[in-house]
Amino acid sequence: MLITGAEIITECLLEQGVDTVFGYPGGAVLNIYDALYKYSDKITHILTAHEQGASHAADGYARSTGKVGVVIATSGPGATNLVTGLATAYMDSIPMVAITGNVTNDLLGRDSFQEVDITGITMPITKHNFIVKNIADLANIIRRAFKIAKSGRPGPVLIDVTKDVTGAKYEYTPMLKQEIPVNTEICSDTIKNIQEILTSAKRPLIYAGGGVILSGADKELVALAEKLDCPVCCSLMGLGGIPASHPLFIGNIGMHGGYETGMATAESDVIITIGARFSDRVAGDRNKFRDGKKIVQFDIDLAEINKNVLIDESIVADLKISIPAVLNGLKQQNHKEWLEQIKQWKNSVVINREDNPEAPPTPAHIIETINSLTSKNDIIVTDVGQHQMWVAQTYKFENPRTFLTSGGLGTMGYGMGAAIGAQTANKDKRVVLFTGDGSFHMNLNELVTVKSYNLPVVIVVMNNTVLGMVRQWQKLFYERRFSQTDPHRATDFVALAKAFGIDAVSIDKTSDVESVLKNAFEMNKPILVDCHISPDANVLPMIPPGKSAHDIITEMD
Amino acid sequence: MQSQQIISLIVKNYPGVLQRVTSLFTRRGFNIESLTVSETSQKEYSRMTIVINGDNAVIEQFISQVLKIADVKKAVLLPENAVKSELMLIKVSGDKSAIASVAEENNLTIKDITNNTITVLAVGTHEKLLKITELFGQFEILELVRTGLTALQKGDNFLIHEDI
Ligand SMILES: Cc1ncc(C[n+]2csc(CCOP(=O)(O)OP(=O)(O)O)c2C)c(N)n1
Ligand SMILES: [Mg+2]
Numbered sequence: 001m002l003i004t005g006a007e008i009i010t011e012c013l014l015e016q017g018v019d020t021v022f023g024y025p026g027g028a029v030l031n032i033y034d035a036l037y038k039y040s041d042k043i044t045h046i047l048t049a050h051e052q053g054a055s056h057a058a059d060g061y062a063r064s065t066g067k068v069g070v071v072i073a074t075s076g077p078g079a080t081n082l083v084t085g086l087a088t089a090y091m092d093s094i095p096m097v098a099i100t101g102n103v104t105n106d107l108l109g110r111d112s113f114q115e116v117d118i119t120g121i122t123m124p125i126t127k128h129n130f131i132v133k134n135i136a137d138l139a140n141i142i143r144r145a146f147k148i149a150k151s152g153r154p155g156p157v158l159i160d161v162t163k164d165v166t167g168a169k170y171e172y173t174p175m176l177k178q179e180i181p182v183n184t185e186i187c188s189d190t191i192k193n194i195q196e197i198l199t200s201a202k203r204p205l206i207y208a209g210g211g212v213i214l215s216g217a218d219k220e221l222v223a224l225a226e227k228l229d230c231p232v233c234c235s236l237m238g239l240g241g242i243p244a245s246h247p248l249f250i251g252n253i254g255m256h257g258g259y260e261t262g263m264a265t266a267e268s269d270v271i272i273t274i275g276a277r278f279s280d281r282v283a284g285d286r287n288k289f290r291d292g293k294k295i296v297q298f299d300i301d302l303a304e305i306n307k308n309v310l311i312d313e314s315i316v317a318d319l320k321i322s323i324p325a326v327l328n329g330l331k332q333q334n335h336k337e338w339l340e341q342i343k344q345w346k347n348s349v350v351i352n353r354e355d356n357p358e359a360p361p362t363p364a365h366i367i368e369t370i371n372s373l374t375s376k377n378d379i380i381v382t383d384v385g386q387h388q389m390w391v392a393q394t395y396k397f398e399n400p401r402t403f404l405t406s407g408g409l410g411t412m413g414y415g416m417g418a419a420i421g422a423q424t425a426n427k428d429k430r431v432v433l434f435t436g437d438g439s440f441h442m443n444l445n446e447l448v449t450v451k452s453y454n455l456p457v458v459i460v461v462m463n464n465t466v467l468g469m470v471r472q473w474q475k476l477f478y479e480r481r482f483s484q485t486d487p488h489r490a491t492d493f494v495a496l497a498k499a500f501g502i503d504a505v506s507i508d509k510t511s512d513v514e515s516v517l518k519n520a521f522e523m524n525k526p527i528l529v530d531c532h533i534s535p536d537a538n539v540l541p542m543i544p545p546g547k548s549a550h551d552i553i554t555e556m557d
Numbered sequence: 558m559q560s561q562q563i564i565s566l567i568v569k570n571y572p573g574v575l576q577r578v579t580s581l582f583t584r585r586g587f588n589i590e591s592l593t594v595s596e597t598s599q600k601e602y603s604r605m606t607i608v609i610n611g612d613n614a615v616i617e618q619f620i621s622q623v624l625k626i627a628d629v630k631k632a633v634l635l636p637e638n639a640v641k642s643e644l645m646l647i648k649v650s651g652d653k654s655a656i657a658s659v660a661e662e663n664n665l666t667i668k669d670i671t672n673n674t675i676t677v678l679a680v681g682t683h684e685k686l687l688k689i690t691e692l693f694g695q696f697e698i699l700e701l702v703r704t705g706l707t708a709l710q711k712g713d714n715f716l717i718h719e720d721i
Contacts, residue, residue, distance in 0.1 A: 123577060124584050128627040131573075148627055303621035306614055 001173075005135045005166040006035035009099065012142040014042060015177055018070050020061065020424055022046045022054040024081075026074020027114060028101030031166035036072075046424055046453060048417065049445040051078050055085020056417025056443075057424070059094050063404045064379055064422040066216065068095045068149050075102045076114030079160070080121065084411060086156045087125040091408025092237060093214060095154035097145050098126075104164040105133050118160050127155030133162055135170040143175065151180045153301040154214055182318050186325050193313050194296055194326050201270035201294075203338045204230045207253055207282070210237025210407065211275015211299060213400040217319035221274060222246065224323050228272075229335045231342055233261045235276050236392055236407040243376075244396035250342055254282035255543050256389045260346035262541070262549030267341075273297040275319055278308040279408070284547050298322050349541070349554055357511040360534050363387065363462060367394040369513050370432060370460065373521045378430040379404060379422045383415035383439030385469040387462035389539040391434050413442030416459075420446060423455040430521070432458045438467045441491070447500040450526045458520060459502075459528040461493050466535045475556065476544070486535070497528040504528040561590060562616050563635040563708050566605040567716050569628040570596060577626050578605060587611070587619050591705030599717055602630065606707045631716050641708040645686045648676045651696030659692055674699060 003011070009032055013021070021043060025033045036045050048054040051073045058069030069089075073082050079100040089096045103112045119129045128148045130141045138161065145157040198204065206228075212221050218241050225232045225248045232242050233253040242249050251258040253265060265271070271293055276282070283289040286308045297305055297314040305314045315322045353362055367390060374380075376398035382388040382405045397403045404422055406414040419433040440461050450457055471485040497504035507516050507529060520527050541554045568574045575594055582589050590608035597604045609619060620632045646668070649656055656675045660667055669676040679689045683706055690701065710716070 119573070120576070124580050127625075301625070303618065303625055305621070307618060310614075 001171065002169050003172050004031060004035065004169050005138055005161065006031035007038070008135070008138050008170065008172050009142060009161070009166065010035045010039045010043060011172055011174065012139055013070065014039075015143070015175060016068065016146045017177060018043065018068070020044045020046065021070040021072055022048060022057040022061070022421065023072030024048060024051045024054055024074065024078060026078045026101065028075035028103060028163050029072060029078075029166070031163065032072060032099070032101060032161075045072075046420070046449065048420070048449045050443070051081035052084055052413065053417040053420065053443055053446040053449065055082045055096075055098065056088065056411075056414050057421035058096050058098075059085060059089045059414075060381065060404050060418030060421030061425045062089070062094050062096055062421075063418070064401050065425045066401065067425075068097055068146055069421065070097050070099070072099045073101075074114070075100060075118075076116050079116055079118040082158075083121065083125065084413075085417070086122055086158065088406050088409045088411045088414055089156040090125045090127065092210060092406065093154050094156065095149040096156035097142075097149050098156060098158040100158065100160045101166065102131070102160050102162045105162050106164075108133075108162065118158065122158050125156075126158050129158040129160070131160040131162075132165050135165045135168045138165060138170070139172060139175070143178075147178070147180060182321065184317075184321050186315060186317055186322060190313065190315055191325055194315060195330055197270055197294055197296055197313060198228060198272065198326070199331060199333060201228075202335075203268045204228060204270045204272060204335065205264050205268035206230050206232040206272045206274060207235070207265075207276055208232055208238040208241045208274045209235040209276025211319055212238055212241035213275075215275065215300065215319040216400070217275070217323055218242065218400045220320060220323035220327075224272075224327055227327055227330050228333045229339070230272070230333070231264060231339060233257065233264065235279070235282055236405060238276060239392060239403045240397035240400045243398045245398060248339075250346075252392055255284065255545070256393060256539050256541070257543075258346065258393075259349045259541050259549075259552055259554060260342050262543055262552050263345045264342050266549040268293055270294045270296065273299075274323070275299060277304050280545070283309055284543055284545060288548055298326075351540070355510050358509050360532055361507060361510045361513045363390040363533055363537055364394050365510060365513055366460070366462070366507070366517070366531055366533070367391055367434070369517050371395050373517060374430055374432060376402070378402065378432065379426060381405070381415050381419040381422060381431060381433045383433075383435040384410045384412045385436040385439055385467070386464070386472065386537070386539045387434050387436045387468075389469070390462070393539075412436075412439040415439060416443040416446040416450075419457045419459070420449050420453075420455060423457050424453070430458070431455075432460060434460050434462060436468065437461060437463045437465060437489070437491075437493075440493070441489070444496070447497060447502055451501045454526065456525050456527075459497075459526075461528065461530050462533055463493065463530055464533050464535045464537065465489070468535065468537070469539070471535075472538050475538075476542075476553070493528060493530040502526045502528055504530065506530040506532065508532050560612070561608055561610055563639060563641065563706065564607045564609060564616070564620065564623075565631075565633050565635055565708065565716055566607065566623060566629055567597070567631040568603050568605060569630065570601055570603040571628070574603065574628050575605075577628065578623065581622055581626070585618075585622060587615070593705045593707050597717060602717060604716070606705070608706050633716060635708050635710055639708045639710050641682055641706055642680060643683055643686055643706045644704045645679045645689070646676060646702050647679065647690065647693055647698060648674050648700040649693050649696040649698050650674050656693070656696055663689060663692070665689070
């Protein structure tokens with residue numbers, strides 16, 4: 001079939017099962033948009049307000065479904081606007097394909113209008129990238145891009161296509177989507193060694209990360225934990241990998257984990273790391289982290305072994321294969337005393353929460369109320385800051401792919417786009433965005449997209465009027481010199497939402513929380529809830545950067 | 558233990574692949590002593606020889622990171638006894654006959670002679686070239702350039718097989 005390069009792109013997207021793309025048009029992608037016009041009954045294009053929003057939407061689409069998210073942007077500024085979205089996806093290993101247009105071959109390298117070297121720019125923040133200068137290569141590059149994006153440790157892939165390639169015609173031969181073979185060979189000695197370490201552990205702890213969710217190994221994780229009778233804590237990316245209600249789940253690990261998880265981490269004799277990578281937010285002091293313990297690591301990426309922390313034994317494979325391999329023949333363990341000890345640590349810290357009806361509501365009160373108004377399949381999205389950590393600490397995530405948050409890059413402004421992507425992919429589920437006043441100011445332009453596509457996202461602004469997380473660090477480490485974190489902005493979020501055509505309500509005091517939220521959730525349409533909370537609510541407990549659980553801060557003003 | 562190691566990479570031969578490899582050095586802070594690239598006997602592949610400083614953990618991490626680049630087909634730490642060689646051009650001025658005799662005594666090739674300068678080609682291990690540089694230090698060294706080390710495994714071991 002002789003078709004244009006742009007049509008080859010749409011055909012190849014269909015080969016890969018893509019039915020939704022996010023993007024923004026422009027000169028260098030006119031041909032692609034013309035093809036999308038022609039294919040509009042097969043591929044839905046969601047137009048955002050800004051390419052950054054589109055990139056986060058493709059990411060939210062991918063995180064909530066496990067499918068590859070697709071974003072399209074024009075050359076030059078369109079392409080550079082994807083950079084933050086690609087870096088965000090790269091840091092959290094999210095499968096994405098970004099397609100950018102570029103100027104025609106004869107204009108490349110001449111500082112032509114809207115020309116940038118986007119493959120050069122995105123090389124360190126993509127798993128791989130391509131520039132297509134020859135139409136003969138186009139179809140196979142697109143197929144390869146999808147394969148790279150989702151195979152092994154997933155990640156974003158960018159394809160830059162020159163305008164003459166999308167405009168030219170070439171013979172297209174359809175190809176069936178190919179299954180990616182998974183390596184199922186695991187050395188039996190490794191399995192034996194790991195089983196030995198696991199069964200000789202007295203105080204084992206499972207540290208589970210985003211890999212559990214990416215590989216869909218949540219059931220396997222639970223099975224291993226139960227067989228080992230082993231407490232499980234999750235990194236930010238791992239939340240939902242084991243139901244929060246599971247008796248072995250003990251909470252978040254790391255900087256804003258609970259006192260009991262901090263102590264369990266410090267006092268454990270074996271840490272079983274599953275699809276996690278010992279970031280500085282988890283292993284604050286990576287040289288001390290392994291003191292007095294053995295560490296076993298399950299990961300699909302060989303480069304994660306010994307990267308930050310030295311590992312005693314590791315198994316490099318898809319978790320869906322490696323966990324069952326280790327479980328096979330493993331004897332039931334029992335760690336009643338150790339679990340009891342963790343419970344005691346938990347009970348030793350009492351967090352006073354005053355819910356004064358006339359005072360501003362506490363963050364936990366708002367989050368718990370929303371927890372009770374949502375079901376366990378609903379999707380919770382956050383931006384970045386204190387509100388993100390409060391959600392991670394308070395909301396009970398029962399299922400994988402229900403918590404979308406920028407963990408590795410910590411991208412303020414991620415939430416709006418991600419919520420749009422998640423709601424587009426999950427029409428039957430409720431999507432709730434928790435954002436902060438600072439983060440929301442970064443990408444609130446996407447309210448227009450929420451409205452245009454009538455996406456019933458509940459946008460909860462945890463409005464403390466400050467850049468709370470940075471301000472908290474200034475309280476702790478800069479003697480309360482609040483440099484540029486208390487901006488005294490005058491934005492009226494309720495009026496703002498209404499200007500975009502979106503309903504909005506506000507919460508000022510504790511006694512409003514239940515009734516206002518209940519009404520908001522019953523509306524089933526886009527709605528913003530402006531929650532006025534105290535600028536001085538802190539995220540506690542906190543292990544200071546570079547420190548360990550013994551230095552945990554549990555109180556501050 | 559901190560030491561110098563030689564790593565050979567087989568990569569797909571196309572523009573941009575060098576940038577992918579080198580950007581890894583800066584991004585992850587690897588300490589690279591030298592890097593050479595050239596085509597191989599098979600046109601589709603290039604071979605890079607990288608001399609890197611670091612302990613075993615660093616080398617292991619480097620190899621596993623570099624293997625994640627989609628177009629890197631192989632990354633191998635060469636053994637101690639690998640065949641290694643480097644090429645140096647050195648331009649010196651001074652007593653011409655004295656320079657020429659140093660060149661001759663060390664089996665070096667004189668590539669260019671003018672009124673004021675002699676340019677000498679030297680080939681050998683890194684240590685040998687350092688020694689030769691030192692020898693010419695008695696004259697005035699005007700310019701010097703080295704290619705960086707290239708190396709192959711000894712004997713029957715080779716990196717390019719059909720199975721790449
Ligand atoms: C794009 C970006 N810029 C800056 C930061 C640094 N930063 C981290 S949290 C934070 C404050 C966030 O403020 P807000 O969204 O109001 O959330 P809060 O902490 O008040 O809940 C800042 C500035 C960041 N993470 N991302
Ligand atoms: Mg704030």
